[in-house]
Amino acid sequence: MFRRPPRPRRAVEEADSNPVGPLLTSDTSDDLRVLLDEVDAAARAVYALHGLPSIPGHYRQAPDSDAWDPLGAALSPAEKWALLDQHPLNQGWRYASLEQLGQRSTIPDVRYASALMSACQGLRLRLETGMALSAQDLADAIRLGAAWRRLTEGGQSRSDLIFTAPHEG
Template identity: 40%
Template sequence: MARRLSRLSALFGRGRAASPETPLSDPFAGFEPQPIEADAVDQALDEIEQGALSVYAAAGLPTRLGHYRRDPQDGRWAFVAARLTPEERFQLALDHPPEDGWRFARLQDLGLRETREDVRRAARLLNDIADLRAARHGPLTREHLLVALELGGAWRALRDAQAIRDSRLTLTPAAPPKARRTRDKRGGSH
């Protein structure tokens, strides 16, 4: 049997057949994983996210995904990290207590307490996007589908409101019609 394998290997140009004592070559040698291309869902979520972040930017809020803290002295949000463990967040709260005026939040939560409605809507969009992205790694439920549908409607409303606000068009009522002169039957005018 081994001799037949040896002949077949020689026939197909593979050299000698591997014996149990000969280590096999690494099957993954030379393999480079290809980046996963974004599908239509990822592209739609990215587009919605960019629109919501543009609302944040217009309101003077940060736009980099991650965790932030707000110093009670200057009132500005400062980037802390892209990701924090619960332990790290707890330690930050111990080091900078909320009782002293320090605030901590994720980017998607920064706009929830703003006075502008469009900023609050953008924050809700960012939260829904984060939830859907997290859910894509597990089984999607009916609740996820409802969130996705609501996200689409909210995105259209935000986009339309942004387009109206950014538009240079002004709508004014039409001028009232001019009075028409009437002619009588004899050809004269009144």
């Protein structure tokens, strides 16, 4: 009675395929990676301007310290748990990836740079795994494009990033 008419077989096959697959050739995928790397580098430069690390990786911060110390790049999961046991969060130790370092900064440019790096990381993950793009990925890509345009316009400094995380705006 309220049955939907069946879709033609061709429409079903097209809907089940990766929606961005035909658009992402090897060349366009490489171009996107280059652009993501450039935006990411600009965001890392903002971190450096404000005394934060700018090398990708994981970091820890001791209680009553402003400095972030890099964790070993090749730590096994067991070694990471051992670090948490030796320096627990409830005693004031903080742990974060480079992208997360600036999330709670009191400096807006640093928060924006953090959001940029997180968006770049998410889009990079989609490109590397071939996962379909979500609505959030498309929103991130649009925001990254706007931030990139501001970065490349003449006379703008790298700290003039205007990018808000979804929960901020």
